[in-house]
Each structure stands twice: as structure tokens, then as C-alpha cells.
Amino acid sequence: MRSQVAIIGAGPSGLLLAHLLQQAGVDAVVLEHRDREYVEGRVRAGVLEQIAVDLMDRIGLGARMHREGLVHEGTNIAHEGEMFRIDMKALTGGSTVMVYGQQEVMKDLFDAAEDRQLKIVFGAEDVQLHDVTGPPYVTWRSGGEAHRLDCDFIAGCDGYHGVSRGSIPEDVLRHYERVYPFGWLGVLAEVPPAAHELIYCNHERGFALASMRSQTRSRYYIQCRLDDRIEDWSDERFWDELCVRLGDKAAAGVVRGPSFEKSIAPLRSFVAEPMRYGKLFLAGDAAHIVPPTGAKGLNLAVSDVIFLSEAIEEFYRERSTAGIDHYSARALARVWKAERFSWWFTGLTHRFPDTGAIERRLQVAELDYIRESKAAQTVLAENYVGLPI
Structure with missing residues (x-):
């Protein structure tokens, strides 16, 4: 088998790249270890920057997103029982974000892949x-048989645990990493959200986030210990802790209900350089x-695959x-x-094991500064809605 591009992984970066390359007339084959149900069902992010919204429109898959997604013009920060709003649209000259879950993005990408006959090999x-x-x-194996795909380029879109990054020699690849000493306990519940925009909360007991996936489905998180067990967090305990951290004003909008998904996610910052070695490109x-x-x-x-698709299209054209x-x-x-922004925002809103009295007061001082300073709010807003590419 031969193709111009082999794409390893059918997650967001792999499928977005496949759609972009097809649009440019470049032949690609996507290899995915799992099946569609597994890839599509992974609970992930739900906030799209304008570049992601524009890309979905560009590849002709934005209709359902615009119909069902929630446009947010601002976001909220709560601490010590008080809450203030960052007016992102006003501060950035009109930029907003879209709440539309990654699961929904993947459904749109997979449905269109079938209609457009993109070449995807599941169970590789x-x-x-x-x-x-x-x-x-x-090379790979499927159905008990060995297969080989010759190509001009390989796009490694197979995630942190995939094989692509390991194909770059150790003396070439540089790793930069920070593992955070806490996790996020998240729940999904079929209840209306606490507010029409996200609420990020800094509390002395730890971080909390009130988010949503739709007008009827809420996504909530609280900072937890890495050794916490899901079994130790009943729904009642979770709701009680969430409301304490949000404070009375924000918690007043919380509607409690049974969770249908509950998980603990570790946090890390990680970068591998370079993102290209020979004919291999890393993305996502x-x-x-x-x-x-x-x-x-x-x-x-999204920005990775935009850059990569432009580079590959330029090569063939x-x-x-x-x-x-x-x-x-x-x-x-x-x-x-x-x-940098994610590291800064995490440090601003979370409790670390070594957070003492002075670190706590410095957090509060910085939050007060952001609340009082239009310049500080603008910096936060510009980074939150996404820097230009």
C-alpha cells in the first residue's frame, strides 16, 4: 500500500489533518490502534478557541457546532466568596470561545470521514x-495479517503514549516536563450549569471549576490528591465540596444530580522538541x-495541524x-x-503542597490586581481566547 502521508492516530489532530489534506488534494491513510467508539467516547476538553471554530467551518463541519455549541464572551474568577468577570469579547476586540465538547468534535469528524471516504484503519x-x-x-498488524504502508511523510498524531515520538533518536529529542502534585476530580451530570459562563475558583481548600457541555449537561471539577480514589468520592461529598469552594454566590446556581461519569485526571506540562525529524512530524x-x-x-x-497541512500542501504544490x-x-x-499561560493560570488558582501563608497572600494579591486592572484582564483574555497563529 502507498500513500503520500501516513497519519498515526485518529484523535483530533489526526482526523483534522486528514480532512485538511483531503481538501488540499493530498492522499493520506490514518492508522488507529483503537476502534471508533473508544476514540470518540474519551471525555476531554470542551472549550474551542476561535481558530478551532474557524477550522471546523473551513473543512465544512461547523453546522452542528454553531447550532448546539455555546458562545462565551467572558469568563469568571471566584475567590474568598467573591466573583468577578473577565469580558473577553470587549477586551480583545471581539474574540470569544465556543463550548463544544471534544466528543462532539470527534463525532463530526468521524461522520464526515465516512461520507468523504477518508482512509482510516482501526485496530492497527x-x-x-x-x-x-x-x-x-x-508497518502494523490487523486481522492477524502484516501490513506495510510506504509514504512520503509521517504525521505522528498518536498522543503522549504513542509510538511516534519514540521514533526520534534520544540524542535529538529534548523533553521538558513538570508533573503537578495534584489532580482534577471531574464529574458529568445531566443538570443545567451553575452559570452561563465558566467559573474558575481559587479557594483555600483547593481549585474548583464550574463548566458545562450544554444547557442541560454540566461538567464540574475540584482539585484533589493524586492518591484519592473515585470510590471515596460519593456524589453527595463531591457536591458539598464543590459548593464550599465556589462560595455562596456561585454555589447558589449549582443544581445537584447523579453523576454519570466520574474520573481523576493528573496534571502535567510537557513539551518535546523538535516536532520534526526527517520525514516525521509530531502534532498534538x-x-x-x-x-x-x-x-x-x-x-x-488545531494550530499544529494547520501549520503542518500548510507545509505539506506547499511541498506538493x-x-x-x-x-x-x-x-x-x-x-x-x-x-x-x-x-506559559496554562502554567501561570494553574499556579494562580490551585493550592500546592508547599503553599504557605505568604504564597496564599501573594495569590490573593494577584487576583485582586487582575480584578482591578484592565491591563491585567486584557493579558488574561488575550491568552484565554487564543493568541493569533
């Missing part, structure tokens, strides 16, 4: 990348992870390697700014 086991400096090829979680505080994970995958040669530097420039 023992995927291996060969000769990534060229000419490359990929294969190259970088951000803590979810700033809602940047899916949105960074103009026989120019300029975009390919600059892909890593171009993508990483945006990655590191998002990493």
Missing part, C-alpha cells in the same frame, strides 16, 4: 515507523501536554520545503506561549 496493532529520515514506511499530544486549566490542549492540536523546514519552530512558538 504493533504499529512501527521505519526509516523516518526517508524514504519512510509504516504526541509533542506537548498542558494542564487543563487554560483549555489549550485541543486548541494547540510548489515543491518547496520551506514550510516543512520551519514547521517545528513555527508550532513550538505557539506551544510555549500556551504552556
